[in-house]
Amino acid sequence: xxxxxxxxxxxxxxxxxxxxxxxxxxxxxxxxxxxxxxxxxxxxxxxxxxxxxxxxxxxxxxxxxxxxxxxxxxxxxxxxxxxxxxxxxxxxxxxxxxxxxxxxxxxxxxxxxxxxxxxxxxxxxxxxxxxxxxxxxxxxxxxxxxxxxxxxxxxxxxxxxxxxxxxxxxxxxxxxxxxxxxxxxxxxxxxxxxxxxxxxxxxxxxxxxxxxxxxxxxxxxxxxxxxxxxxxxxxxxxxxxxxxxxxxxxxxxxxxxxxxxxxxxxxxxxxxxx
Amino acid sequence: xxxxxxxxxxxxxxxxxxxxxxxxxxxxxxxxxxxxxxxxxxxxxxxxxxxxxxxxxxxxxxxxxxxxxxxxxxxxxxxxxxxxxxxxxxxxxxxxxxxxxxxxxxxxxxxxxxxxxxxxxxxxxxxxxxxxxxxxxxxxxxxxxxxxxxxxxxxxxxxxxxxxxxxxxxxxxxxxxxxxxxxxxxxxxxxxxxxxxxxxxxxxxxxxxxxxxxxxxxxxxxxxxxxxxxxxxxxxxxxxxxxxxxxxxxxxxxxxxxxxxxxxxxxxxxxxxxxxxxxxxxxxxxxxxxxxxxxxx
Numbered sequence: 001x002x003x004x005x006x007x008x009x010x011x012x013x014x015x016x017x018x019x020x021x022x023x024x025x026x027x028x029x030x031x032x033x034x035x036x037x038x039x040x041x042x043x044x045x046x047x048x049x050x051x052x053x054x055x056x057x058x059x060x061x062x063x064x065x066x067x068x069x070x071x072x073x074x075x076x077x078x079x080x081x082x083x084x085x086x087x088x089x090x091x092x093x094x095x096x097x098x099x100x101x102x103x104x105x106x107x108x109x110x111x112x113x114x115x116x117x118x119x120x121x122x123x124x125x126x127x128x129x130x131x132x133x134x135x136x137x138x139x140x141x142x143x144x145x146x147x148x149x150x151x152x153x154x155x156x157x158x159x160x161x162x163x164x165x166x167x168x169x170x171x172x173x174x175x176x177x178x179x180x181x182x183x184x185x186x187x188x189x190x191x192x193x194x195x196x197x198x199x200x201x202x203x204x205x206x207x208x209x210x211x212x213x214x215x216x217x218x219x220x221x222x223x224x225x226x227x228x229x230x231x232x233x234x235x236x237x238x239x240x241x242x243x244x245x246x247x248x249x250x251x252x253x254x255x256x257x258x259x260x261x262x263x264x265x266x267x268x269x270x271x272x273x274x
Numbered sequence: 275x276x277x278x279x280x281x282x283x284x285x286x287x288x289x290x291x292x293x294x295x296x297x298x299x300x301x302x303x304x305x306x307x308x309x310x311x312x313x314x315x316x317x318x319x320x321x322x323x324x325x326x327x328x329x330x331x332x333x334x335x336x337x338x339x340x341x342x343x344x345x346x347x348x349x350x351x352x353x354x355x356x357x358x359x360x361x362x363x364x365x366x367x368x369x370x371x372x373x374x375x376x377x378x379x380x381x382x383x384x385x386x387x388x389x390x391x392x393x394x395x396x397x398x399x400x401x402x403x404x405x406x407x408x409x410x411x412x413x414x415x416x417x418x419x420x421x422x423x424x425x426x427x428x429x430x431x432x433x434x435x436x437x438x439x440x441x442x443x444x445x446x447x448x449x450x451x452x453x454x455x456x457x458x459x460x461x462x463x464x465x466x467x468x469x470x471x472x473x474x475x476x477x478x479x480x481x482x483x484x485x486x487x488x489x490x491x492x493x494x495x496x497x498x499x500x501x502x503x504x505x506x507x508x509x510x511x512x513x514x515x516x517x518x519x520x521x522x523x524x525x526x527x528x529x530x531x532x533x534x535x536x537x538x539x540x541x542x543x544x545x546x547x548x549x550x551x552x553x554x555x556x557x558x559x560x561x562x563x564x565x566x567x568x569x570x571x
Contacts, residue, residue, distance in 0.1 A: 067465060085468040095462040101567040102484040112470035115480070146568025160470075 012079070013040035014200055015064065015168055020073035022059050033059035034226035036073065039219050041168065041202060046194060048215030048234075049204045052258060056226030057204045061172050064202060065091050077167060087116050090161035091170040094177055096153045099145040099160075105132065106141040109160045118164070131159040134193060151182040158190070162197060169201040175210070187213050188239060208254050212237050212247060220257050229257055324553065349535040357535035358542060365536075367524060371543060374505060374520030377433050381440025382501050386494075388441065389448040394478050396449075397456050410450045418443035418504040422512060436508055443500040448493040455489025456482050488564050495556055499548070506544055 017040070022033040033056035041047045049057040062068055064075055066085040075082045077089065090112070092098070099108050109128035113119060119127065132138050135155040145153055154174055161169055175183045187210060194201070205211050211218050216235035221228060234250060241247040316322050332351055339350035349357075361367035396406035418439040425435040459482060467481035483490065509522025519527070521540055528536035564570045 062465075065465075065469060067468070085465070085471075087469065087471045089469075091465070091469045093462050093466065095460070097460050098462050098466040100463070100466075100481075100484070101569055102487070102563070115476070116471045144567055 385444025451493025
């Protein structure tokens with residue numbers, strides 16, 4: 001689609017990841033998580049990093065968040081290199097313990113606003129309440145996080161992140177620890193929230209279906225170390241498309257991309273051993 | 275190979291029709307909860323349960339002392355309470371207790387302040403961590419009372435020496451617990467805090483301290499107990515030379531005069547103060563913090 005390409009090129013990308021190699025140390029090894037991965041995220045996109053475990057997608061997200069520095073390549077947000085964690089890249093984690101247990105739901109959502117002195121306390125409270133209303137948690141604003149269910153905790157985390165109006169919202173498998181029914185609800189709510197608020201999101205998942213439902217553009221990564229395999233469009237797909245040929249075709253295409261690896265690695269080991 | 279499946283009679287589940295049921299209104303289900311009886315409700319309170327334990331111990335004490343019938347060795351509870359009353363109203367017990375508590379609070383506060391500074395340094399730098407770990411490993415096993423002769427040499431007879439040994443007994447216990455609490459804060463919570471923009475001192479104050487509060491509170495409790503013990507022991511040994519004695523001195527003095535019920539009254543005071551601090555002060559702190567936050571059940 002040449003028309004689309006030129007349209008995208010007219011604007012500068014919001015987030016540019018250029019040939020990024022990431023390594024981290026474990027007790028015995030230096031692990032290369034990703035190898036020369038590059039992609040660009042434009043404003044308003046729902047960009048999904050998809051791949052099996054070990055493809056470095058979470059590490060990539062941590063690097064964008066500023067928790068680690070690439071050994072090679074560069075990550076730039078609006079042209080500025082990322083060198084430390086910051087509230088312009090609010091992150092929603094998979095784990096439920098990302099909320100501060102000593103603060104109420106409202107206190108949690110207000111917390112980053114107050115830490116960054118974004119607005120005075122009363123204004124922050126109003127702003128936080130408005131966001132809690134958007135994630136349907138108004139009734140729970142004075143409750144401490146341990147009283148909430150998993151799905152509610154994740155909704156608080158999303159509200160907290162959106163309250164800061166980040167340039168890009170980072171989500172690290174936010175629904176992976178939820179039960180299947182809640183997960184589907186949350187995916188729909190996230191889409192509705194995006195329609196409503198209109199943020200840019202970088203979303204990590206290992207579920208093809210979730211990638212298709214949540215994402216507008218999908219980066220498929222291969223494991224050990226993570227390398228880019230494909231970058232696909234999924235903006236035309238939504239919840240009403242589940243089961244349609246278009247949905248199933250793309251699902252199958254990504255499935256084949258991901259599982260082609262297995263055959264290759266299996267073959268490689270076989271040849272190696274033989 | 276023999277096919278095992280052939281030899282076992284496999285149960286054949288019956289083919290059954292499907293069921294579709296209209297869900298009834300909740301009223302038809304009836305009451306799912308009943309109110310607790312008064313006894314059940316009273317037993318819910320920790321204070322009530324603990325009071326029962328105390329009462330049982332008191333009865334045992336009284337019974338055994340009466341059986342023994344020797345108030346030089348083991349006076350009865352009634353005699354002890356009588357002596358306690360006398361010492362409170364006519365004797366020097368209140369003055370002695372105030373002296374002890376003043377010294378104790380001074381030492382405790384100074385110990386906490388130092389522990390705060392040490393652990394903040396320890397989490398900010400790697401050298402600080404090594405420094406604190408080594409010091410804690412060295413000094414935590416050293417009984418504070420063993421430093422008293424040296425303290426008396428350095429600071430002379432009196433409150434200064436006592437405060438010094440109390441600081442020693444508080445500092446390492448609190449620092450050790452606080453630091454281990456800091457290190458066990460989950461990586462997700464740490465990252466969430468940094469992500470929200472916390473850095474340096476604000477990161478310690480607004481994230482690490484509340485997140486590690488259960489451990490810190492344990493440290494505070496242990497520190498309190500250590501300080502209290504150290505103080506009484508120090509006063510027992512060296513309180514004689516002090517100008518105004520504390521509770522330990524009260525106990526020592528009465529033992530010398532063979533006023534054994536008064537000795538017991540002094541000990542009882544030590545125990546009661548310990549109990550009140552533990553079950554009133556620390557418990558209320560727990561209730562409004564870690565219990566409410568769901569960090570402790």
